[in-house]
Amino acid sequence: MIKRITFGVPVVSPTPPVRVVRCVALPDLTPDPFAEVVTVEWFETPLGAGSLAGDEGDLGDVVIEEHVVRGLEWLDARWRDDGDRFKHMAFARRAPSLTVAEFASRWRSHAGTLGGASIPEEIKGRAYAQNLPVPRAAGEWPFDAVNEVWFDDLDGLRRRVEWFQQYHEPTGDDLFGPSVFLAVRETVVR
Numbered sequence: 001m002i003k004r005i006t007f008g009v010p011v012v013s014p015t016p017p018v019r020v021v022r023c024v025a026l027p028d029l030t031p032d033p034f035a036e037v038v039t040v041e042w043f044e045t046p047l048g049a050g051s052l053a054g055d056e057g058d059l060g061d062v063v064i065e066e067h068v069v070r071g072l073e074w075l076d077a078r079w080r081d082d083g084d085r086f087k088h089m090a091f092a093r094r095a096p097s098l099t100v101a102e103f104a105s106r107w108r109s110h111a112g113t114l115g116g117a118s119i120p121e122e123i124k125g126r127a128y129a130q131n132l133p134v135p136r137a138a139g140e141w142p143f144d145a146v147n148e149v150w151f152d153d154l155d156g157l158r159r160r161v162e163w164f165q166q167y168h169e170p171t172g173d174d175l176f177g178p179s180v181f182l183a184v185r186e187t188v189v190r
Contacts, residue, residue: 001042001065001066002044002063002064003063003066004017004040004041004043004061004063005039005040005062005063005131006039006040007038008035009039010041013041013043015043017043018042019041019188019190020039020041020188022037022038022039022186022187023089023186023187024184024187025183025184026086026154029161030181033182034180034182035182038089038184039189042066062141062146063133064133064146065132065134067129067130068127068128071126071127071150074127078127079188082188084186085151085152086156086157086184086186087148087157088148088157088184089149089182089183090147090179091179092144092145092146092176092177092179093145093177094144094145094176094177095174095176098174100140103144107175122156122159123156123159123160125150127148127149127150128147128149129147129148130147131146131148132144132145144177145176
């Protein structure tokens with residue numbers, strides 16, 4: 001599925017989304033967030049993707065293709081439930097030595113690890129999606145990778161954030177460049 005991530009409130013799209021969530025940064029877990037609100041919209045078809053892509057060079061829209069790596073059944077139930085959930089989001093650039101295609105290929109096998117170390121089971125969350133930007137005629141997007149990890153409760157998210165704060169250091173694995181994280185409360189808007 002194609003998703004548009006907007007930092008703030010999105011402009012109205014000519015293609016109506018099938019789902020919209022608003023993610024609000026949790027200040028206790030994300031001090032000085034790079035974005036206070038992130039809106040995520042899902043679109044059934046890539047036909048409208050070109051019209052979704054802004055030409056901003058800063059933290060404008062990012063149009064991505066969603067790949068649910070784990071927890072698809074949980075996510076299906078989550079979208080039917082509509083209640084608030086918690087999510088850890090990571091936004092990263094690829095290492096400068098990699099092309100977009102090389103990065104995408106390598107990132108697929110990277111799931112569940114950080115710098116070669118396995119992420120503990122208790123902080124892997126209920127579902128995990130890797131999102132890669134769709135090709136863009138106007139140059140590169142501000143990020144090469146966006147991942148999302150969902151939690152039922154704040155405690156699970158808090159444990160994940162604490163683990164990443166302790167273990168997230170430059171890994172030297174020549175896969176990722178700069179990255180930023182957000183811990184958010186996700187609310188279904190539509």
